[in-house]
Amino acid sequence: MVTIGIMVYVSMSSCYNNLTKAQEDFYQEANFADYYFLVVKAPHQVVKEVENIKGVKRATGRITLDLAILKEDNKRATARIVTYSLPMDNELNRLLLEEGRIFTERGTGSGIEIMTNPGFKDANQIRWGDSIAVVYEGKPIYLTVVGTANSPEFVYPVKDITDIIPDHKNFGIFMIPQYEAGQVFNFEGQINQLLVEFTSDADSDQVVEEIKELLKPYGLLTSYPRDDQLSHAMLQAEFDSIRSLITTLPVIFLLIAAGIQFVILRRMVRHQRGQVGVLKALGYSNRHIILHYSSYALLVGFLGALLGSLAGWMLSGLLTDYFLLYFNMPSSGSGFNLQAIINGFLLSMGVGGVAGWSAARQVTKIQPAESMRREAPKMGRKSIVEEWPYLWRKLGTDW
Numbered sequence: 001m002v003t004i005g006i007m008v009y010v011s012m013s014s015c016y017n018n019l020t021k022a023q024e025d026f027y028q029e030a031n032f033a034d035y036y037f038l039v040v041k042a043p044h045q046v047v048k049e050v051e052n053i054k055g056v057k058r059a060t061g062r063i064t065l066d067l068a069i070l071k072e073d074n075k076r077a078t079a080r081i082v083t084y085s086l087p088m089d090n091e092l093n094r095l096l097l098e099e100g101r102i103f104t105e106r107g108t109g110s111g112i113e114i115m116t117n118p119g120f121k122d123a124n125q126i127r128w129g130d131s132i133a134v135v136y137e138g139k140p141i142y143l144t145v146v147g148t149a150n151s152p153e154f155v156y157p158v159k160d161i162t163d164i165i166p167d168h169k170n171f172g173i174f175m176i177p178q179y180e181a182g183q184v185f186n187f188e189g190q191i192n193q194l195l196v197e198f199t200s201d202a203d204s205d206q207v208v209e210e211i212k213e214l215l216k217p218y219g220l221l222t223s224y225p226r227d228d229q230l231s232h233a234m235l236q237a238e239f240d241s242i243r244s245l246i247t248t249l250p251v252i253f254l255l256i257a258a259g260i261q262f263v264i265l266r267r268m269v270r271h272q273r274g275q276v277g278v279l280k281a282l283g284y285s286n287r288h289i290i291l292h293y294s295s296y297a298l299l300v301g302f303l304g305a306l307l308g309s310l311a312g313w314m315l316s317g318l319l320t321d322y323f324l325l326y327f328n329m330p331s332s333g334s335g336f337n338l339q340a341i342i343n344g345f346l347l348s349m350g351v352g353g354v355a356g357w358s359a360a361r362q363v364t365k366i367q368p369a370e371s372m373r374r375e376a377p378k379m380g381r382k383s384i385v386e387e388w389p390y391l392w393r394k395l396g397t398d399w
Contacts, residue, residue, distance in 0.1 A: 001260065002301060002352070005253030006308025006344040007315065012246045013340035014316035015323065019239060022320075022329050026096075032152040033060070033092040033195035034226050035208060040219030041190050050194060053210050055202030060092040061191035063181050066159075069172075070133040070140055077170040078159060079134050081185070083178040092195040093151050095175060096330065100128050100147025103177050111144050112180045117157050118148040118328060120172030134174070141184055149175055155327050156234040235327060254347065257304070258355040261297045265359035269293060276363050286364045293363070294356030301352025305345040312344070313337075 026032075047061040062083045069077040086102075088094040095102070095115065103113035116126070126132070126145050133140040158164075159171045182188040196211065198204050204225075212220060226232055269276065279289055313336070324331050 001253050001257035002304025002348055003308040003311070005250040005257060006305050006348050007312040008253065009246065009250035009347065010309050010312025010337070010340045010344050011315040011319055012242060012249070013343070014313065014337040015319040016239065016242050016246060017337050017340070018316065018320040019242070019323055019327075019329075022324060022331060023235070023239075026155075026329050027152050030094050030096055030152050031058075031090075031092045031197065032226065032232075034198045034204070035196045035211075035223065036225075036229065037194040037196070037211060037215055037223045038064075038221045039192055039194070039215050040221065041187070041192055042194070042215065042218035044189050044191055046214070046218070047191070047194065049214060050196060050211055053207060053214075055199055055204070055207035056211075057197045057199045057202075058090065058092065059197070060195040062178065062193050062195070063185065063187045063191055064193045065136075065185060067134040067136055070135060075170065077172075079132075079172055079174045080159075081134070081174050081176055081181065083176050083181040085178045092197055093153050095149040095151050098148040098150055100145075102149070103146055103175070111142055112176065112184065113146045114143045115147040115149045115175040116145055117150065117154050117168075117173040119157060119166060119168035121145065121148050123168035124172075132174075136185055143174065143176070150328055150330075153229060153231050155329055156231040156238075158230060158234065161230065238327070250347070254351045257300075258351045261300060261352060261355040262359045265293055265296060265356055266362070268296075269360060269362055289363045290357060290360045293360035294353060297352040297356030297359075298349060301348040301350075302345070304352075305348035308348070309341045309344050313341070 042061075044061055047059050050056055050059040062085075063081065064083075065081040067079050067081055069079050071077050084095060085091060097115075098118050099121075100115070103115055111131075114132075120126075128146060130145050131142045132145060133142050135141075154173050157166050157168075157171065157173055159167070163171075182190065194211075194215070196207075198207060208223065212223060227236075276289060280286075316337070321331070
């Protein structure tokens with residue numbers, strides 16, 4: 001039980017640290033935005049006006065639309081259209097290529113090129129060069145898939161807050177060149193979403209209010225910070241559940257182990273009552289005898305922590321790879337979490353020490369002369385139910 005408890009603690013703690021590091025590195029590499037503003041329509045020049053506001057480090061304007069997908073099986077599916085300008089190096093929420101190639105802006109002979117999220121491509125068995133039709137204003141628009149990409153805002157791609165898990169079969173992210181999207185969707189020179197990154201010393205609340213005032217003439221629909229961004233919020237909820245497991249699951253195993261050690265050592269002390277008396281008669285103090293019996297529990301705690309830490313370290317890499325694959329995040333490597341191992345040893349030894357001391361402290365009641373005799377049986381007493389004569393008088397002999 002000690003080994004299992006420490007293995008769970010070390011593996012989950014290391015996995016949590018690896019995931020949070022991968023998240024931070026991914027967010028930094030892709031320039032994850034701090035705040036989002038959604039409007040009806042605004043000229044693209046408003047991006048420069050927002051960047052001139054004190055406290056704004058940079059801003060990115062784009063087009064986002066949810067359109068129906070025409071599927072051969074006639075099942076309902078939705079594409080979230082998100083536009084990007086090339087080059088994307090300085091853009092917020094920029095794309096990181098997974099497979100295939102990046103779309104070509106201003107087209108090739110094959111029509112509008114797009115990239116999708118990897119989950120949608122795999123779930124629908126899409127191949128490079130396949131066409132997908134979406135419906136805009138009652139007309140089909142054909143898009144050619146040339147690659148897959150990922151972004152921090154699509155790590156956990158769900159349509160809305162009502163979806164608990166991603167439905168890759170019926171919901172996908174379609175990443176489209178901004179120029180083509182503007183022409184096809186009647187947004188030439190216009191945007192309907194603004195992404196903002198703040199400077200480190202910015203008063204974000206004041207900056208947000210200034211941006212809202214600037215965007216009011218363009219039909220400001222909603223605005224929200226990164227913490228409320230759907231994919232990020234879902235990801236943080238998953239991380240929080242992992243962190244809660246770190247503080248609860250290992251404790252359960254260690255408490256069970258402590259209970260087992262307590263019972264075994266308590267019985268050992270009772271069976272060795274005579275030896276304890278002899279040791280006391282020879283001059284050994286209660287402290288030395290208690291330390292002797294507690295050392296069994298400490299040894300179990302040390303060996304359990306050693307084996308559990310080794311198993312947990314090996315398991316942490318597998319858990320990290322699984323979660324990164326599930327969340328579709330690039331790996332930053334599986335680091336060696338020394339702090340988790342140290343905490344595991346301290347926790348295991350501490351629980352073992354307390355269990356051993358609690359079980360062995362009864363030696364203080366053993367007197368050398370009395371230890372030669374068998375321990376007297378404890379006095380029995382009536383249970384609470386037996387103290388109710390009224391109840392027993394009411395019951396018959398055949399109840």
